[in-house]
Amino acid sequence: MRIDDAALGPGIPDPAIRTTCPYCGVGCGVLATPDGKGGAAIAGDPAHPANLGRLCSKGSALGETLGLGSRVLHPLKRNAAGGYDRVTWELALDAVAEGFRSLIRREGPEAVAFYLSGQLLTEDYYVANKLMKGFIGSPHVDTNSRLCMSSTVAGHKRVFGSDTVPGNYEDLDSADLIVLVGSNTAWCHPVLFRRIQQNRSERGAKVVVIDPRVTATAEDCDLVLQLKPGSDSVLFAGLLVHLAEHSLTDATYLARHASGFEAVLENARGIAPDIAAVSARTGLSTAEIAAFYALWAGTPAVVTAWSQGVNQSAQGTDKVASILHCHLATGRIGRPGGGPLSLTGQPNAMGGREVGGLANMLAAHMGYSAVEIDRVRRFWNAPSMAQHEGLKAVAMLDAVADKRIKALWVMATNPAVSLPRADHVMAALRGLDLFVVSENVLSNDTLAAKPHVILPAAAWGEKDGTVTNSERRISRQRAFLPLPGEVRPDWWIICEIARRLGFAAGFGFADASEIYAEHAALSAFENDGTRDFDIGAHAGLTKRGYDALRPVQWPVPAGQSQGTARLFANGGFFTPDGRAQMKPLAMPALAAEPSEAFPLLLNTGRVRDHWHTMTRTGLSPRLSAHVSEPSVHVNPADAVRFGLEEGGFARIANAHGAVVLKVLRDEGVPAGSLFAPIHWSAETASDARIGAAVQPFCDPYSGQPEMKATPSSVAPVSYASQGFVLSREAFALPAGSWWASVAVEGGQGRLFATDASVDDLMAAVRSAFGEDGLTEMIDRQGGAYRCAVTRDGRLIAALFVGPSGRAPLWDTVKLAFADAGLAPENRLALLAGRRLDGAADPGPTVCACFGVGLNAIRAAFASGGAMTPEDIGRQLKAGTNCGSCLPEIRRIGAQSRETVAA
Template identity: 75%
Template sequence: MRHDAPLAPAATRTTCPYCGVGCGVLATPDGLGGATIAGDGEHPTNRGRLCSKGSALGETLGLGHRVLHPLKRNAAGGYDRVSWDAALDAVANGFRAIIDRDGPQAAAFYLSGQLLTEDYYIANKLMKGFIGSPHVDTNSRLCMSSTVAAQRRVFGSDTVPGAYEDFDSADLIVLVGSNTAWCHPILFRRMQDNRRERGARLVVLDPRVTATAEDADMVMALKPGSDAALFAGLLVHLTDRGLVDRSYVVRHVAGFDETLANAREIAPDVTSVSDATGLPAEQIAAFYELWASTPHVVTAWSQGVNQSAQGTDKVAAILNCHLATGRIGRPGSGPFSLTGQPNAMGGREVGGLANMLAAHMGYAPDEIDRIRRFWQAPNIARREGLKAVQMLDAVADGRIRALWVMATNPAVSLPNADKVSAALAGLDLFIVSENVLSNDTLEARPHYILPAAAWGEKDGTVTNSERRISRQRAFLPLPGEAKPDWWIIGEVAKRLGFSEAFAYAGPHEIYAEHAALSAFENDGTRDFDIGAHAGLDRAGYDGLRPVQWPAPSRQPGGTDRLFGDGGFFGPERRAQMRPLAAPKLAAQTSEDFPLLLNTGRVRDHWHSMTRTGFSPRLSAHIAEPSVSVNPADIARFGLAEGGFARLASIHGTAILRVVADGGVAEGAAFAPIHWSGETASDARIGALTQPLCDPFSGQPEMKATPVSVAAVSYRFEGFVLARKPFALPAESWWARLAVQGGEGRLFATNLSIDAIATLMRERFGTDELTELIDRDGGSYRCAVLRDGRLLAAFFLAPAGRAPLWDTVKAIFADPTAAVESRLALLAGRDPGGTDPGPTVCACFGVGLNAIRAAFEAGAATAEEIGLQLKAGTNCGSCLPEIRRIRSQAGASEAA
């Protein structure tokens, strides 16, 4: 053994930067600027498992798309590189000038659940505590603020009562408005393990029949907006069956009689619930009986409940049923919010929402005074600020003149997004802290772009959906001049004259202060208390293990569950059951807008793809923006399956590929949110969605926007693969995605074959270009080869007969491989290999053809496919599709 051999780099324990599940990750630097990624078997959340997105994190760490230096907008609208001192001085001077002229209320921060708790804390402290403006809000407003509002109204605090272990021990799990199989796959695997090992039942309530529904015991496709009516009826049923836990209610709950009377008005019987929800009366009765007769019930929900103009009431309706039966805060029982972002919970803790001040404290006079004294901040904000949609309205009408956006992409994600983009462009001072250039918000031309550290480079904490605080640790050096967000904010604070309050030596000191504030004058009167961490030094912080809050000084090991024995944070330490407004949709369809547009996520992408969009593996399953429509509506509106449709609302338009989906109800449509102006020609769904908001939470309705639909025709469809970015003519529809070895685009166009051929010859010349032209058949194919190696490929065919790119993409993936046969390449064949077909399992790169072949060879179940091909054995989010492939194979055999 050589003693001088370099030691292999050690793995760093950190936390995944995607959804609110908060999985533990082991990251090992590869010495080339990237890292290999594995699940942390010791983290209690995921126990070593990772979903497709987490598994592919190593593919998203490249620097080619990064912001690496401070940038200042110049007079021509471009950007010049400037020093950090110049940028920070200008940002501070710009804020000071606007505040002096228009007052603190003219300044605002728009933050993100992608920030670490320490970043969030210092941003909130600067704006609310020292500048004196309450206008700090976050993109988490768009995903879970209705839950926050409901829990505060009902529990007296923003507290998730349960733990993930409840999904392991529940006998009934009810998922409401959550495609958990795709959006929280690691938790869904735990639920499926419970079904298999303990016989738990799974019920899915969702207007759309999703992949989650394919692995459920009961699927209830209720009308949009009718969730509260269903749960009001459940409360009536539980009462009439004598199943209310009167002892628990008497000791711990207020408002039961008023809430029950209200529920009887909304849903007096199963027939009225059937009318409201569109569900068969017998199915409703069966669900009510199942819920009533199963003592250990977890009801979990996500964006389908929250993203509603009545989202707070929907959550309250669920909480009411759990309170009435005492099924809360006990193993296997309770209401559970499945949070969308990795640190949405951390942002709530520090006051990142406009209606919170800090440490779960609001704007009551005693809370303002307490935080003012702790921060020693005489200029502290004294009233609630503007929530996200309101904030951008204030930007549009000139009330807010300076805005700093951190780690988010509001020009894509906010409703009525075209108006948002226009508003941002009119600011007197517009700053963006960002780590990637592929962000539509940058198209609004901020005055300064500040290079922020990315995942893998920054150090801090995040809190997941079960209140578990985990460390996110750096394992890569900061590239270029990138800096952590907390450092950038702190330097601006110092330049504004607040040096003493922002003299932090590192994130460990910020976290310790945050913990101390949570415990300050608390004595058990507030839910959020991590006082046990107030004395952490750098070593203690570096070694911090995952822990669920509250973790007060007397209980450093944390707390699994709350409220099993009461102890709420409302008046007299009681919960307050809440009557509901009459359930209704915020907007109705009409002759001009006959469909309700539902929005959501696909399996392998995240938000606006500024991270996942750089992973070839994650781009393989669903490659282009689409709209899913019921087959009856495809016929009704003259659409073509696989063709294109233009969706339009009163706010904007999009053109999307049409997918026939019987799981989408007639009169509805579903479109994913991920594509932006950077990744598609015309697919920004935020441009269509309406800015109608819940009156309590301010969360916008993103699940039911009235839209029109019309067919769009193109003469040709095809794909292009290139080593470098390849811009298509403006008339073309396209979707860009990462492929191994370069960039790919799927496209449709009305340009002629001759025009396309001319474009390719001008782009690449004729010496290295091999063409195959069939004008009569309407096809054009070309390959650019240099020294026998493929540099680019362009395939075009008549609309409806789009060429498949899987084989050509596989050849393109190896930039060093020699192409043995140009004719075979242009025919779409790989003479030296097999066609894998479209990707089904992103974790292990298993294609459709391999799975079909395994079934044809005798495999009988998805589990056997896993043993042979590994497909479905990691996160399991592809298991519903594998089972569907098996069913289709069986149907073919029967035919």
């Protein structure tokens, strides 16, 4: 076909490669310039409409995560002793195919399953779903996106008839009111938050944050509504009642484009008849509620955006529907500056939705109706189409545990960390008859469950395909590094298994472009505008056209290669009558209430500079500097109530598991709640895998687990001493120590706490390094010990430990350790915790993008030369990239002014 010039991206300077960031669903464009040594310089792509050249701290540090030290580079097969042998691809693929074949023959196709990931590219996802649902005949394909955004999918389909995001990121630039619900946007989607803040400062847009926890996002807005967990639906049901009672609904839009409004309004009146009832159920004051309702009702250009606080809930589908109802009732949908917007958590969660990555979907946004099953069967010429929905993630692992599923292939995810009741998941995985993992890193807890076969998959920088971001924008993720070792793309691995299972005719793809073309053709097959997902304009795209494809928002039907910016302003919903279907809220119960045994609700989420289970971000010293330890955030009143000390330790426990975390007092966490990060695993910490303490209770419609409110207990844990160890070689801490790994320049870092004596630690150091080059400071009576080990004038290890609560200076010694050229002749100065180069100690990192520390920012404010965060940016560059540190810089400035005033 003739390539439409509009499909071709603008030129970029050679040798930079235009690609897409592999982190959150913002889908930022990246320029990668390989250095010829396995690394690359990374910059934001100013031509990409998602980020316009900006990158967050994680994206900016991508170049620091490209090494091969932790990679799986060859196929591995478990041996009889429980270890692994390197094997050929032929042997590994034959073993996997024969394992699946024999189990299917003996137990039937539904004894096998795939568990996929929003880290896969769309082309990988497509062939995995095609193989399992169309050729093997099992519906049991689900994805870690089930934990991310499946409640949004269910809410969209309930109301719109399709999983369609109506608007786009440009709406955040032109909205007059932006409501952020259950979203710490400043930390989790910082590039979008920067756009929101720019709109606020330049156009005067108002920002409202609705969240049980006061986060960094809430520190920079106009109104904060700190509501009770699980009560979002009540707040928005009350808003709908308010809109109706004040004649603020759009009767014309409702009459033309929606059904069921009267029933939904009656249902909302039963839930939230007046502001007093909303106040009683949400915990908000009537004044706060009235202010929010007046602001929302009186601002025509309003975007309501939400993320995991809405999705990861036992009432997630209702929460989404309640937001959509308010936008439909006022006709505020599909128009510039107005509409509902789901902020997706993973880079290709939406691409996975497009190809049927969820167990309750088929490819191209089709479901499991008889007509849709037959349509996909005919297009694929599929011999064994799945006939019903499969098991969703939590139920899938329950089926593994009770042996209904006997073979599982996990691709590009870490379920032994991320799924609720993670200890149960780990035990279930160990009992599989056939357990296969496609992975690119060894630092993955799921590998500790001992897969029978480990297949080395391509990583970011090596993969070639497409991803779709939160605004329906398809972007190319292009390879800029060669495949190392025997690594192969996921799509190639899947197609090779399909060929060995006898399905070569359906999987004879030469490259990712051919998969994408078939995916596009299926989206247009028997569509004629009846389905939302249609990229038929790309069905005939050549390899050259695919390689040059520029970002575009679907639908991209034949003849409309420019894509579609917004939908539903004039109706056109993907329902039988073209009207939105407004249905009463079901209001499912909370997953569980606090009790005497478990009096607190455990909320889980992200920290600013890390991603998922840290298999990538954990490699970057810069990203590990802001939050170095797994901590539990506790309201100060609860800290007193339960005897928890700031900087001490606490055990969080419930019926599912337990963890031990560092204690941080946090006034933003409401009394009766705890907050803990999701990132640490058994690979990176001794006792911080938070999934072990998360309940498996799920939303009844979406199957998404409640990860924001697990009833739990908390109790103090004491250790005799705390410290850190820095080493360029392996070092074993005494048994029973609490520890957390931290990426550092030049070696390994661990922060730890222990009951081991000074003599025990001295013995461990001598065992690991000997006495040559060992310098020590010993205070047995005071419980303090510091040592440095040098060889050939180079610091190779340092260990500092002191009484609990008096941890030594980590940041200072870490800098000395990072400088490979610094010969520490003055080892006593080092052991005293002084910088050997005489420079000022920068303190803990605040701005990860530019490595600016707390002490430097405090000094700038104290000098009088900086009065605002903008001044700090001009002097130190802090806060001038992604802006996710700006709330913290504002807080430091306020504290500095308070100190001066005192």
